[in-house]
Amino acid sequence: MLYLYAIINRPTAPLPPNTGLGGQPVQCSAWGEVAAIYSHHEGPAPRPEAAHLWRHEEVVERLLDGRGVLPVRFGALLPDEAALLALLGERHDRFVAGLARVAGRVEVSVRALWSAEAPLPVSRPAEAENGRAYLARRMAEAQAREARLREARQRAGALHAALNELAAAHTHQVLPHECILLSAAYLIPREAIDPFRATVGALGAANPDLRLLCTGPWPAYHFVEGE
Amino acid sequence: MPEHLVVEREVTLLDLLDRILDKGVIISGDITISVANVDLIYLGLRLLLTSVDNLEAIRTGIPALPATPGQA
Structure with missing residues (x-):
């Protein structure tokens, strides 16, 4: 499964390394002008414990450095990268508009x-x-x-x-x-x-x-x- | 820890909960955590003030007053 943190504009340079839930490396997949930030997740859905909540928040905050970020609500899981890309494709224009609104x-x-x-x-x-x-x-x-x-x-x-x-x-x-x-x-x-x-x-x-x-x-x- | 730092830390945690569990992009298949339409500060205020009372009690050795029902 993939655990989602945020939607951002397609990055123009590689993102700095970041650690997500369960110590998994944070990854990025782009479709069109937008990209999703996620990490791999095994086992049952993460519980809303303080440590997990803060880890989610820290991943999102480290992206904030000057770019538009749409934070994803805690607990979003997708089965695989195909589903992730389908989501980005389907909601592409709405994500682009939302990112423009929060940029800077x-x-x-x-x-x-x-x-x-x-x-x-x-x-x-x-x-x-x-x-x-x-x-x-x-x-x-x-x-x-x-x-x-x-x-x-x-x-x-x-x-x-x-x-x-x-x-x-x-x-x-x-x-x-x-x-x-x-x-x-x-x-x-x-x-x-x-x-x-x-x-x-x-x-x-x-x-x-x-x-x-x-x-x-x-x-x-x-x-x-x-x- | 000084009282204002405790309050600040607790308020920040409540604000985080209020955001991360109840706001943000919704992807179908999210875990449903039932905090919708609940102001967590409203819930947390009692805990927060109670925890500050307890802190005061620890410092002075006097037990904190029991919570008054029906006020929060």
């Missing part, structure tokens, strides 16, 4: 979390609370909660607007969870990594009640569209 660009991830517990309003019942007081308290709670969510959405929107300025594309979710204001991935030019990090740093300094977690550069996993 990397993905960066940003999460904005509350530094402390999400400040949800919680009130305590007064002793011997009557029905009217109970309802009033519950209504005040609901209103306070709505106001907090509105504010969070507004702040997440402002963070995203600032981060998105350097991006060619993005995927983002505002308030996917009460603890998380913003969860986003940005496709940015490789040379914009430092300015992007500086923007994250400035936003972090301006929002001391938030914790901004930024990881990357990653291969453009979020910006592979149906290839």
Whole structure:
């Protein structure tokens, strides 16, 4: 079987040696303008263990050196080289378009979390609370909660607007969870990594009640569209 | 290890999982790993904060607080 790591443009020079899953040498087969990066694999499908995941990731990251790379999801096996070439032939034009979109660009991830517990309003019942007081308290709670969510959405929107300025594309979710204001991935030019990090740093300094977690550069996993 | 490094390492691993298992080119015949539509940071946040709590506990000798159900 062949285990797949990535799709790249047909290389113009031999790729530097690289070691894949199970210590197998990484190989490259081209069809038309595109090529697949793979290694031989024996036995059952690789399990999603940390060591295997990082090995897959490292193989893909070592390809990133200036070229467009479409990372393949973990666990893709093909029976042989004929099947691999058939895949490249069949999806050739989509791969070419996808590679053009990510060439020279990397993905960066940003999460904005509350530094402390999400400040949800919680009130305590007064002793011997009557029905009217109970309802009033519950209504005040609901209103306070709505106001907090509105504010969070507004702040997440402002963070995203600032981060998105350097991006060619993005995927983002505002308030996917009460603890998380913003969860986003940005496709940015490789040379914009430092300015992007500086923007994250400035936003972090301006929002001391938030914790901004930024990881990357990653291969453009979020910006592979149906290839 | 300083707490911020632990958090950074864990977040990077969660981000890797979120990408490598759930995004990227799909080849027919992939292993199906059922993480689709699950925000791993959402799941992992609890583990992450728990692990930082544990770290704090190891340092101070005080056991970490049990996780509060229904908050994550």
